[in-house]
Amino acid sequence: MKNTKKASGPKLQNKAVIRKVAKDYVLKNRMKSMVIVIAIALCTFLFTTLFTIGGSILSKLQESTQRQVGTTAAAGFKYLNEEEYEKIAADSNLKEVSRYIPVGEVTGTEFLKLRTEVHWSDEVSAKKGFSYPEAGKLPEKEDEIVVSSLVLQALGMQTKPEDYGKLLGSSLHLSMELKDQETLDRDFTITGIYTGDRVSSSQIVLVSKAFQEKYAPTPLTSYYDRGTDLDEIYGRISVDVDFYLPFNTAGQVASLIERDGLNPETEVGMNWASLTGSMDLATLGIVIVMLITIFTSGYLIINNVYRINVYSDIRSYGLLKTIGMSKKQLEKLVRMQAGYLLIPGLVLGILPGILGGSLLLPVVMNNLSISDTAGTNVQINVWVLLFSAAFSYMTVMVSCKKPARLAASVSPIEAAKYTEGVMHRKGKKAKKQKEQKNNAQNKRYSTFSFAVKNMKRDRKKAALVVLSLTLSLVILNSVYSMIRSFDEDKYVERFVATDFAAADATLDNPAVRERNYEGVSISFLDELAGKPGIEDLGNLYMEETFQEFTDEDFALFNERLLKNPDFTDVYSWDGEFLLSKVYRESKASPVDVYGVDRFMLENLKVQKGELDMEKFLSGGYILVNQYHMELESDKDMIPYFLPGDKISVTSNEGKTKTYEVMALVDIPYAFRVQRYTELDMQYFLPENEYFDLCGQHTPMRTIFNVADEHEAEMEKWMKEYTTKVEPTMDYTSREVYKNDFKDFTQMILIVGGLLTGILALIGLLNLANTLITSIMTRRLELAMLEAVGMTKKMQIRAICAEGLLYALLTGIIGSILCALFSVVLVRNLGVGMWYFAWKFTLMPVAVVFPVMILITLFLPYVIYKKTMKESVVARLRLADN
């Protein structure tokens, strides 16, 4: 025991001394400290900006999912009675417990497409469920309710957030279906309004406790006791809980059930919006690669700056060692200096980082459809800030580790004479000598060979500089070739084949599950008809059906498609399930039945057979599409039916009629429902035939062309109509998509440009740093060279040549890497994008290269001029003192 203590020695109280020395160093070398602070700030800026954007998008995505789920709570226990609720409420291991009670559902034609539930909810639950009133308060009296803006809209009221206040206190008539199918029809008073989101699976109308107790009193019996009426859920309590730890929800739920003595069969809903569950491997991979890139670029700046700092202080470190500072203490000294500079660096970096993030976020968000209520404001999350700071801290500490060791390992004698490169050479004597033997005598002095030698002094550092310069070049080139590969015509063509198109807003919104296929109103069509300049106009009608095939039809379908080896190849992975369960057993398939008018017909692409327009319109015929093996190519089509086949079609109204297949067609993406079902079967009937079979519908989509001179006017009218008159409708036009395309490419350009800019700055900082160190540590050597007759001009030439070498190396390696990235990465990134036509380019390299050469020539010149102000004699004295 005693021995160990002796061996390790008593703990010295020397921290304060080292801290003082570190502080002195930081304050004494103001310029150097500034450079480091700037480097750290730049790094932190980079991290914070990216994390702010990333974090905001993530949290918005999460909120969007939470809105779909209906709550932010981690888990919900369903159909409980008061006694069971009390058990959970009394559980001290839970962070938060809240409850709501379903009372009924709002009915009426207006709500057919907007599922609206009636709940009583406590305050916390309302907040977690996104239904807490933004204006007004929760209901207290029996006739008071809180509604969402979407409910009001469904009832034909115009709602903007600033008008909420005016609507409070007004009365609202609602019909509801309550317990035991009982209906209620009455007036309510609005006490609160919140903004609804179409992403939610259902809207919530909040009623008072008094209302709930009157119409849906909570039963005393437990839902989970066998023998009670299992169907009744109204009046039962739904309890939402949040745990202290945000992971392993399932495990925590299980232990809660056991701990609180709930019935093991209690139904539990777990929130799948929790972050971890929603990230797939590919995304995770991209995120990790991104983080590594960011970390590397941060490391590149700070590490290099730190090395320089240590190099230029190395004499005094040697001195400190002579007077007895230990290795450990020296290491600590360097790290402490980093610590002192970290704080101002963080402060300077985080604030502009947040600003940068909030400026960029709208640009990025513009191109993501998340949900109606997701704004473009930055969510400043403490975690994001802490994470950025921690990331910077980590980068700084990792970056100064090696320089710290370098400082610690210096020998006091060598430090005084320290010249770059000498220390690193020792281990490689033999190899070097051999290498040099061959060319020592015939290699004459030249500016270039001198520069090459200087560059080789510290290969690692040279590699770092080239790498950091190359990195920005590669990103710039990748971004540019990506943008160049985006084909605007292809993009616009897909979404609008005509000048304008109108449909319900839900139709083309991928975030919406319940689409409205009859969204073009008669009043819109009437008003449109009165507008000048309309040249062509077409209407498209559609209903989703489930076609049970007759034995004959199925035999054809089975023969041509399901048994087709090409098809089974594609579907082999889940073919068994898909084919046997859905198609083979039920002999049926979902089919979109379209009604088309003449103009629409003209826009269909006939792929097999002949389309005789007049014959088709006269009735008795049908057009069908083919199965696409690959969604985006015209090849690999497998027909379901062939021209001449007779197939029967059953509408949702139950009418059945037999038609002869006239031709096989393909409908442009811009017209169809923009989603795919498994087999994606489509039937096309003439307008009249469609009405006959499926009943009178309003169009799903109306398309039209407008004379050029009326286009701007029409654009304005459409915009106004779809925002003010019928906000449930949406329109698209070439203009809209052209702007869309521009926004999209601009986002990539801005984000990519910023990244490139920062990386280029890092690269140049590194280059400058490298040259400064190289010149600083060679001051003596350069002075001596001057003494033996190397003129200043020759020295400048040699140093500029060194800079030029960096540019050349970067240019060569950069070009190779850029080409590689373009061919491998960019091309493959675009594979999934139909508006992507890969084009190879090294344009950015060609443009940037001359600029880089100028900078690499100019920079060393300036640095040399600045550092060589001292006279030769003064510099020569460095060696002797």
Added chain:
Amino acid sequence: MEILRCEGLTKTYGSGETKVDALRGVDLSVNKGEFLSVVGTSGSGKSTLLHTLGGLDRPTSGKVIIDGKDIFSLKDEALTIFRRRKIGFVFQSFNLVPVMTVYENIVLPIELDGDKPDKAFVEQIIDTLGLTNKKNAYPSQLSGGQQQRVAIARALSSTPAIILADEPTGNLDSKTSQDVMGLLKVTGQQFAQTIVMITHNEEIAQMADRTIRIEDGLIV
């Protein structure tokens, strides 16, 4: 024949209270082929004298004439070029270029001047200084004495008008110092070189043909 002459050389550093008179009117004449040593204590002004003679530092007043040329009438660039053609330096701390081999270091001043080194001559110098085995070595692989021999070879290689040696043995132990001094003297004679050497070591100074003493910026 006079190869170097200086007249009324003064050098003042700083001004006011911090003013230091490093040289206070030095007159000196050195003949071709002479080996002159300048002795003085630390702070006597001997290093300043040598730097000024070599054109590394400009005097406050006075002239330095080497091979008939008033060197301070030259501009900086021209002076540097003059230096590499006419003056060879040997420093206390050797001052070799670490990334170059011994051979490359030795021929550097010649090549800097755009000339091809006379190989036979260089080989002869290398041989005389006992560096034949070390031609392809790097400075960091050499001992102090060897490094100083390389520096002497470098000074000789360009056949300058004069070699200025600044405490050439200052960083060497006494045995090595004797060796290096011996070589300096021998090669000086063999290649008919004029050498001006400063030192604080009387014993070393005695090896020169002539010794002058400098105190407080004046020759005594």
